[in-house]
Amino acid sequence: MKTFVYIDHFKGEVQPASWEALGVAKSFGSASAIIFGTGLDALVKTALEYGADEVLVADNSALVDYRVEAFASTLSALASSRTPDLILFPTTARTRELAAMSAMDLNTGVLVDLTGLSLNGDKLIATRPIYEGKLNETVVCSGKPIIATLRARAFPRPAQDKSKSGTATKVEAKTDSLTTVEGYEVAEAVVSVSDAGVVVSGGRGVSNNPSLTPPAGMDEKQAEVWRAQQGFKLIGELATVLGGAVGASRAAVDGGYIPYAHQVGQTGKVVAPDLYIACGISGAIQHIVGIRAAKLVIAINKDAEAPIFKVARYGVVGDLFTFVPALTEAFKKKLGK
Amino acid sequence: MKIIACIKQVPDSEAKVKAENGQVSWGESPLVINPFDEYAVEGALQLKEANSGTVTALCIGPESAKEALKHALAMGADEAILVSDSTLTNLDTQGAARVLAAAINKIGGADIVTFGRQTLDDGSGLTAAQTARVLGWPMLGLVGHMEVKDGSVKVARIIEEGRQIVSAKLPVVMSIVQSIGEPRYPSFMGIRKASKANIPVWSLSDLGISALAPFVTRGELITPPSHEVVCEIIKGDSPEQIAETLADKILAEKVL
Numbered sequence: 001m002k003t004f005v006y007i008d009h010f011k012g013e014v015q016p017a018s019w020e021a022l023g024v025a026k027s028f029g030s031a032s033a034i035i036f037g038t039g040l041d042a043l044v045k046t047a048l049e050y051g052a053d054e055v056l057v058a059d060n061s062a063l064v065d066y067r068v069e070a071f072a073s074t075l076s077a078l079a080s081s082r083t084p085d086l087i088l089f090p091t092t093a094r095t096r097e098l099a100a101m102s103a104m105d106l107n108t109g110v111l112v113d114l115t116g117l118s119l120n121g122d123k124l125i126a127t128r129p130i131y132e133g134k135l136n137e138t139v140v141c142s143g144k145p146i147i148a149t150l151r152a153r154a155f156p157r158p159a160q161d162k163s164k165s166g167t168a169t170k171v172e173a174k175t176d177s178l179t180t181v182e183g184y185e186v187a188e189a190v191v192s193v194s195d196a197g198v199v200v201s202g203g204r205g206v207s208n209n210p211s212l213t214p215p216a217g218m219d220e221k222q223a224e225v226w227r228a229q230q231g232f233k234l235i236g237e238l239a240t241v242l243g244g245a246v247g248a249s250r251a252a253v254d255g256g257y258i259p260y261a262h263q264v265g266q267t268g269k270v271v272a273p274d275l276y277i278a279c280g281i282s283g284a285i286q287h288i289v290g291i292r293a294a295k296l297v298i299a300i301n302k303d304a305e306a307p308i309f310k311v312a313r314y315g316v317v318g319d320l321f322t323f324v325p326a327l328t329e330a331f332k333k334k335l336g337k
Numbered sequence: 338m339k340i341i342a343c344i345k346q347v348p349d350s351e352a353k354v355k356a357e358n359g360q361v362s363w364g365e366s367p368l369v370i371n372p373f374d375e376y377a378v379e380g381a382l383q384l385k386e387a388n389s390g391t392v393t394a395l396c397i398g399p400e401s402a403k404e405a406l407k408h409a410l411a412m413g414a415d416e417a418i419l420v421s422d423s424t425l426t427n428l429d430t431q432g433a434a435r436v437l438a439a440a441i442n443k444i445g446g447a448d449i450v451t452f453g454r455q456t457l458d459d460g461s462g463l464t465a466a467q468t469a470r471v472l473g474w475p476m477l478g479l480v481g482h483m484e485v486k487d488g489s490v491k492v493a494r495i496i497e498e499g500r501q502i503v504s505a506k507l508p509v510v511m512s513i514v515q516s517i518g519e520p521r522y523p524s525f526m527g528i529r530k531a532s533k534a535n536i537p538v539w540s541l542s543d544l545g546i547s548a549l550a551p552f553v554t555r556g557e558l559i560t561p562p563s564h565e566v567v568c569e570i571i572k573g574d575s576p577e578q579i580a581e582t583l584a585d586k587i588l589a590e591k592v593l
Contacts, residue, residue, distance in 0.1 A: 010498045066501075068466060068476050093496060096455075097478050100430070100463035104470040109429055109552025112461045127559070131458055134354040135361065138556035178475035179505040182491065186499035198593070242593065260481075260495060260516060266350065266457075267373070267515055274592035285350060292561075296592045298583070299568070309568045314586055316571050316579055326580035334584055335593075 001029040001119065004056075004084040004145075006075065007047060008092050010066075012040060016157070016195045017090030019050045021150050023158030025088055026051045028119050034078065035168070036063040036071060048164045055166070060173030065181040066094055072101035073174035079106055084145050086124070091149040099147050108143025115154040115293075124148075132266060132289040152194045153272040154293075193264055198244025199273045199294075201264055203287075204251040205280020205301065206231030209321045221256075228257035234321065235279055238328045241337055247271065249281045265290035279320045283308025300324065338390030338485065341447040342381040342414065343437055343468070344374040346398050346405035347458045356558035361458075370405040373453030375520035378409045380480070380513035381451045382521070388485050391415045393444060397425065397436055403536050410531035411523030417534065418444065422541045424548035430459075432549035434467030439544040441472065449490065452512045454479065462512075469510035477509055481516025 003025035008015040025031035033052035035043055037059070044055045058074045075098065079087060087102070089095035091113045103110045111117075115136070116127030124146060126139050141147070193199050207228035214223035232246065239246045248262040264271050266286040272293035279300045281287060288311055291297060299312035300320050309315045316323055331337070348354060352366030370378075381392045394409035394417040396402050406417035420440050428436070441447060450472075455462030469476035481495040491504040495516050523531070541548060571586070573579035587593065 010496075013498075067503075068478070072470070093479055096462045097466040097476060100466035101470045101476070103431060103463075103552075104434070104467050109431060110461070110463055111553065112463060129561070130460060131348070131354040131361065132350065132460070133561065135356055136559040136561050138559070140554050140556055141552055142554070143552040179477065179503050182502040182504055184499060184501055185493070192497070261497060261499070275587065275590075296587070296590050297566075298587065304570075309570075311566065312568045313566050313590075314571055314583060315568045316583060318576065318579070322576045323580065326576040327583060330577070330580040330584040334588060 001085045001122070002083075003028055003031050004034050004079065004087040005031055005052070006034045006087065006089045006095060006098070007043065008090050008095050009035070009037070009043060012037075012043060014043065014046070015090050015092050015152070017092070017150060017152035020152070020155040020157050021088040021090050022047065022050045022052060024117055024150065024155050025086070026158065028086065032056055032082075032084070034075065036074060036173070038064055044168045045165055048166050049160045049162055051158050055168040056171045057168040058171050058173040060175065062175035062177065063173050067177040067179050067181065068094075068097045068101055069179070070173070070175050070177040071098050072105060073176050074172070075102045076105035077174055078171055079145060087145050087147045089149040091151050095149050099149050103143070103147050106143070106145065106147070108145060108147055109141040111139050111141055111146065111148040113151050114148055115151050117148060117150065117155070133292045151270070151272070193245045193247045193262060193271050194269050196245035196271070196273050198239065198242040198275045199247045199264065199271050200235050200239040200242065200244055200277045200279065201247035201249065201281060202232050202235045202252055202258070202279050203249035203281030204255065205320060206235065206252060207255065207257060208280070211321070225256050228252065228255060231280070231321065232258055234324045234328070238277070238324055238331070241328050241331045241335065242275070244273070244275070249284070249287050278308050278312070279324055281308055282306045283311065338384065338388045338449070339393075339445075339447045340381040340384050340390060341393045341395050341441055341444060341450045342374070342377045342409060343450060343452050343464075344377060344394055344396050344405055344409055345371045345456050346396065346402040347371045347456055350457060356560055359558060361558065368401065368404065370408045371453055371456045373455055373457070375412075375453070376513045376515055376517055377451040377453045378412050378414060379520040380483070380511070380517045381449070382413045383517065384449060384483070384485065390448070393418060395437065395440055395444070396420070397428070397433060400538070406536055407531040407534065408523065410534050411527035412521055413527060417536045419536055419538045420544070421538050424541060427551045427554065428549070429551035429553040430461050430463040431467055432551055433464050434471050435546065435549055436541070436544065437464070437468045438471035439546050440539060441468075443539065443544055446508065448507045450508070450510045452510070454512050454514050465510055465512040472510065475505040475509045477503060477505060477511040479514050480511045481514050483511070
């Protein structure tokens with residue numbers, strides 16, 4: 001089977017699930033990595049290190065900023081001329097649109113956000129969660145090429161062979177964009193809760209530390225946000241010791257405690273870490289559906305009746321402001337940090 | 338300014354969804370407007386308030402989907418249209434996009450068509466971009482803020498890495514996310530108006546298109562293993578002692 005793997009990146013920072021898709025493609029046959037943008041030699045080398053048989057680069061300044069129309073036209077034209085059997089993407093906000101539009105151009109279907117994909121003879125067996133993970137379905141695409149996006153961390157990351165190198169094949173870029181990118185307001189740090197092996201999350205409870213005195217002159221709301229931010233510092237320290245990312249519940253994001261990029265759950269991101277630690281999160285259904293795929297869930301909450309304990313393997317009923325720093329210290333000692 | 342908000346009706350988030358005889362079942366749980374699509378309606382209403390104009394809610398579904406359209410009307414949409422046809426049972430997103438595009442054309446086009454980010458049931462999040470592609474209009478995905486001026490719209494797209502500021506000439510398709518603000522509750526007057534509303538139902542022949550064979554079809558439904566686990570509450574004399582015990586338990590699970 002001949003597969004295209006779209007390498008999704010933002011200014012050269014790759015969504016690591018792209019490499020997971022490359023591993024899947026290699027297990028089916030030949031894999032061509034597809035990269036859009038300019039000045040991406042380092043990325044080309046990394047794609048080869050992760051096992052790409054060739055790297056096709058549409059090197060054009062019109063493709064530096066993601067604009068879906070031009071990206072879809074470039075990809076569709078490339079697929080029309082090189083006729084892959086399968087086009088794989090990591091599931092991201094960008095690739096959902098890109099896969100969607102390319103499928104219209106190529107007159108085929110998209111199998112979205114797969115958690116399973118295997119080859120049986122010449123048939124692809126694809127599985128995906130539906131109804132917020134309450135059910136799974138197998139799906140079949142009758143069009144050609146088959147387009148599929150793969151959920152982050154649902155497939156193993158292939159081994160990286162640093163000795164590999166090579167050159168990219170340049171391919172034609174289409175520049176038919178209908179939008180103008182005026183600029184970015186980039187978050188302080190890129191948060192990738194979807195790709196993290198460990199996620200430590202905070203909820204509304206993070207703002208409830210009574211022992212803190214906010215600086216003078218703050219109104220009630222400002223004081224609440226300030227308190228929450230002190231709480232998230234504790235969560236950040238634990239995440240750092242564990243090499244993980246900081247997540248948040250919708251309540252914490254809606255409260256203005258932390259940016260939306262951190263939000264885990266139905267209206268945020270679905271995560272699949274090996275370890276998920278929920279601090280001061282009650283466990284609304286909308287949050288629970290986002291953490292179904294976590295391997296080990298730990299809940300820390302002062303309310304012993306909080307629903308989060310129903311999905312947690314281990315729980316601690318108590319004050320997160322004293323407990324989280326204690327846990328951070330315990331891990332520092334045990335992990336030799 | 339003419340705004341069309343595309344919505345879908347789905348089982349409520351609290352519904353106990355399960356597989357029954359190869360079909361999805363949600364028991365007695367109510368069907369509701371897809372929660373993400375409430376942002377599409379909210380965004381459309383904000384656009385109307387800022388620029389004057391009309392909001393039309395558009396939905397594909399069975400007769401019962403009129404209830405979702407009534408929710409949009411109660412929130413403040415001016416009119417609602419249901420596309421319903423017995424041949425639409427196996428629609429995939431590409432088919433839905435072609436039906437919606439035909440309906441948008443029959444309405445007489447629009448300046449802005451809004452969608453939610455994805456649906457709660459299938460969760461694909463493809464239809465907005467596919468509808469934009471059929472119409473040949475710009476796609477502005479994940480919009481959290483927007484301003485219309487001189488026939489163009491400037492938006493902030495809420496992306497993983499922060500915000501991307503993008504502009505495009507109207508007409509456009511956009512998907513709207515929660516940064517736009519919480520969807521307003523239907524007003525008492527709105528609910529009364531909606532209950533009396535006459536919602537036209539268009540068939541595929543009204544739209545001048547024929548039934549579309551799906552590219553994507555379901556094989557089988559699988560019930561995932563139960564997520565409920567027995568929680569072991571870690572106890573101890575001090576936070577430090579509990580932390581020691583919990584850290585050991587986590588390390589023993591070999592997840593780090």
